[in-house]
Amino acid sequence: MVFFVTFTVFVMLVCAVAACILRDLLDAAIAAAGVSLCAAILFYFLQAPDVAMAEASIGAALVTAIFIIAIRRTKREE
Amino acid sequence: MRNIISIILLIIIFFAVIFSISEIPFGIPKTKVGSYYINKGIDETGAVNVVTSVVLNYRGFDTLGEVTILFIAALGLGAVLATIERKTKKAIIPSSIVLSTGCKVFFPFILLLGTYIFLHGHLTPGGGFQGGAIIASGYLLVYLGCPKRRINQNHFKIIESLGGLTFVIIGLLGLIFGNYFLLNFLPKGIPSILFSAGIIPIIYIAIGFKVGSELAGVIDNLIEES
Numbered sequence: 001m002v003f004f005v006t007f008t009v010f011v012m013l014v015c016a017v018a019a020c021i022l023r024d025l026l027d028a029a030i031a032a033a034g035v036s037l038c039a040a041i042l043f044y045f046l047q048a049p050d051v052a053m054a055e056a057s058i059g060a061a062l063v064t065a066i067f068i069i070a071i072r073r074t075k076r077e078e
Numbered sequence: 079m080r081n082i083i084s085i086i087l088l089i090i091i092f093f094a095v096i097f098s099i100s101e102i103p104f105g106i107p108k109t110k111v112g113s114y115y116i117n118k119g120i121d122e123t124g125a126v127n128v129v130t131s132v133v134l135n136y137r138g139f140d141t142l143g144e145v146t147i148l149f150i151a152a153l154g155l156g157a158v159l160a161t162i163e164r165k166t167k168k169a170i171i172p173s174s175i176v177l178s179t180g181c182k183v184f185f186p187f188i189l190l191l192g193t194y195i196f197l198h199g200h201l202t203p204g205g206g207f208q209g210g211a212i213i214a215s216g217y218l219l220v221y222l223g224c225p226k227r228r229i230n231q232n233h234f235k236i237i238e239s240l241g242g243l244t245f246v247i248i249g250l251l252g253l254i255f256g257n258y259f260l261l262n263f264l265p266k267g268i269p270s271i272l273f274s275a276g277i278i279p280i281i282y283i284a285i286g287f288k289v290g291s292e293l294a295g296v297i298d299n300l301i302e303e304s
Contacts, residue, residue: 049203049204050127050129050203050204050205050208053195053203053208053212054207054208054211057211057215061211061215062215062218062297065215065218065222066296066297069297069301
């Protein structure tokens with residue numbers, strides 16, 4: 001349990017750094033979605049299922065879709 | 079030079095955050111209002127889910143403001159996108175049969191999950207915002223998987239307006255029956271059954287429809303323009 005939470009925090013940190021330094025914006029958007037997903041898992045373990053649900057559906061699904069639509073309109077490389 | 083300054087600033091911020099967080103005791107109630115909600119929330123509102131009783135009963139007016147913010151954001155997006163000239167229609171690439179069939183199979187189940195979540199907002203975790211966002215992600219799946227399907231924007235707008243109107247009218251009915259806005263004037267019933275908690279399920283149904291149609295409309299706007 002503690003191991004899993006620590007692992008999730010680690011994955012979240014890796015995703016956050018990757019979202020900052022990746023040159024390909026599509027990859028960066030996917031990494032940002034990974035941050036949201038890990039945050040949703042952590043909210044669930046912190047006994048906040050309401051927030052976890054909102055974070056998973058808005059942060060991981062809708063915001064990523066909006067980012068990808070914006071990348072399709074502009075250019076893909078930074 | 080710039081990099082060194084930014085690294086030093088980041089280290090200062092890191093230590094400031096660490097020291098300020100380590101001062102805060104974790105998991106101990108610091109104000110009395112939290113324990114009041116937990117102890118009396120079920121008796122006073124009839125909602126088993128304490129978060130819902132705070133969001134829609136004790137702080138219902140704030141939720142109305144939140145819904146209004148979402149409405150203004152969607153309106154602003156529509157206004158900005160309306161000024162851009164529409165490009166000529168690109169040829170739609172048909173998706174493969176596996177993808178389009180998968181979308182058609184999953185779409186009703188996603189709608190069902192979203193509806194379940196906002197209908198049971200006063201019993202289980204979740205509520206109008208979460209359910210609405212899940213419904214909007216179902217529409218996103220249809221837009222991505224079946225590019226030929228288009229839903230009429232006007233239907234979204236009508237449902238959205240009706241949802242907002244229901245919220246405000248229920249609030250005004252509270253003003254008529256009692257003496258303050260968003261009074262829980264309906265009978266509260268037995269806690270933990272579906273028809274309980276007075277006006278809370280009705281408002282959450284309205285919010286679920288409103289948020290779902292609003293976010294689906296935003297995605298529709300963006301996909302149409304790109």
